[in-house]
Amino acid sequence: MAKESKKLPYTAVSLFAGAGGLDLGFERQGFKTIWANDSDEDACATHRLWSDAEVVCEKIEKIDFNTIPESDAIFGGFPCQGFSLSGPRKIDDSRNTLYKYFVKLVEEKQPYVLVAENVKGLLTLGDGAIFEAIVADFESKGYKIFPQLLNASDYGVPQDRERVILVGFRKDLHVEKFDFPEPLPQKVSIYDALKDMPEPLPEEVCDAPYSSRFMSRNRKRDWNQVSYTIPAMAKQVPLHPSSPNMVKLGKDLWKFGDNGVTRRFSWREAAVIQTFPPDFEFVGDLTSKYKQIGNAVPVKLAEAVASKVFEKLNECLRQNNNEELEQAVV
Template identity: 40%
Template sequence: MAVILGERGRGKFKPAPDYDVDEVKALLNQKIEEERMAFADCSEQIEFDQLKYDTNKWNLLSLFSGCGGLDLGFELAGLKAVMGETVMEKAFADKEVFDANIENNVFNTIYVNDIFDEARETYAQNAGRYVYMDKSDIRKIKEFPKADIVLGGFPCPGFSEAGPRLVDDKRNFLYLHFIRCLMQSKPKIFVAENVKGMMTLGKGEVFKQIVQDFSAAGYTIYHKLLNSAEYGVPQVRERVILVGVRNDLDYQYVHPEPTHGYGVENLKEVVTLRDAIGDLENDPGDYFTGSYSTIFMSRNRKKNWSQPSFTIQASGRQAPIHPGGEPMVKIGKDQYAFSDGEENNRRLSVKEIARIQTFPDWYEFSRGSSNRNENAKLDLVYKQIGNAVPVRLALAVAEPIAEYAKRDLANQMVETEQVRLMA
């Protein structure tokens, strides 16, 4: 764990292992109050007349949406609730089927916000329908639109176990704007995703504070750490899934039970790299090239074909090594090497990591229109894919909510009809 010093570069982080719980709480309260004071400076206006609401669906609002992994999982779950699993799987496999059935859905996405230009471009070109795309800094948005459900994976660099673990990283407090959105939008349900490290930062006090703040907004909170590999994703990726249900609703969310496991009775086998990308071995598409840092080579970065992938990072340079060839070997403390030579090893391609994140093959990723070199353009795609929620994990999380939304919409139709008959 660390705190930020008023300096630039690597020296700006100071380890703080001796923080006690009371000090963490005091620091959190200070930072939360500072962020709340900034609410008064909100000035960005959403063009509410441009939002396409549908009264026959749950209207969906997406924050920190990235390229749309979480949202796509909800779209597919909403389609499955209406049309069944067969049509949903066909839509997953075929863009034309997806577009043709986008309206056969319990969810209707009205608004998406992210400051990452290429990610928004990716989202827009794959959405299948008109969606209001907002690039505003969430901290500057004055008023959020009404919605039935809000999704978002608020930024997590300060929580990540791979980073400096900053309790007072400003990005740790962007979740307060998520809560501000909830208080204005008043959705029935919200879903938020974050990294495993969120639960342990500041001896667990950061996570307790976040749950408390979401609860204070009027929601019953259900949270659980899920491993993507247990839900059909060919990747070991642990993420915290927070689901909030508005307190006036008679609904209890239950996180999905695992569908995949290692030799577990009644569960499917974990999806391996061979299952996911074996057919791309001779046609992988573009991949990031360049040297490997000493940090990268400090541990094994290469799984074999019969295993799921390491966690996909939001960086081309940090992409895992393709499973082909010989395994990496340990040659010293925190030091690995390629036993068959660096020339016989490469990073996973963007096409391969998209598969590993369970994006459909038809999903197209924007590389932007800048004059960057090819590696830099590719890195924009690695960043989008690595930051996303795996689509199959999002689908599993969304399915019980989609079923509840379907029942809720049916009840609304009955009530509307009863009012009409009594008029």
């Protein structure tokens, strides 16, 4: 007799969840996060504002995996600071090993599918050896891994943001091919995203001094373009399009234009560029809000990936049920 069809939505456990950009995107496409974890107290509090998942605020290495529920999927945007191209890249950075807890949980719980996200720099750290080791670790636990570099701007996100996405299906599902979402025909511009946004309050905008690092390159794009990447550090957030153009003085040296007022995106504008809903609230002070926003997976990028994962998972489970039914009849 065939197994009963899986009741939707699919359940999910989310590691390194932050404010929940990845989770929110997947929830819009047939997945329900039932348990989430992060070590940032403000991010956990933000997650609790919009989801009804059990959110455990603790370092992953201190959590008893027996307390984590079984689920159909496990997500994780594991910490990327050690991999990032925007800062120092160290092969022996301790944060580079946190993904191993993700691997361990996948091994113990054996969900149907896993989805991991990280920065583009992961592909080239250690001449690609780190990336290959991560893929091999997941595959050794019984999963077929499909990696792809995606730019969020191709999926309705008004921002250039290249990220590595790993989708893994349990090998007994016999998935030999997985198609990532096709880019949308048109990009969403900064104007499209922010045209209805009110002028921010002064306390919503980081007004810290501009560092030499900030002044080392152009930080402004026009209304009809997509934004530069929204980072986690408030001081490095790009300039609002109303700011005067930056002027190049020499190699790695720019200055602000003279006509107009120069300001960064407000935290609310940065959140909308990350495709969080305009009324989405973040817990914490200004620095913390920018950090949570910059660390998040853009909601619409997550949603695009989730739609394909949902489609493939439905296909696999339906096929497996049909095969079992045929065997039972025989």
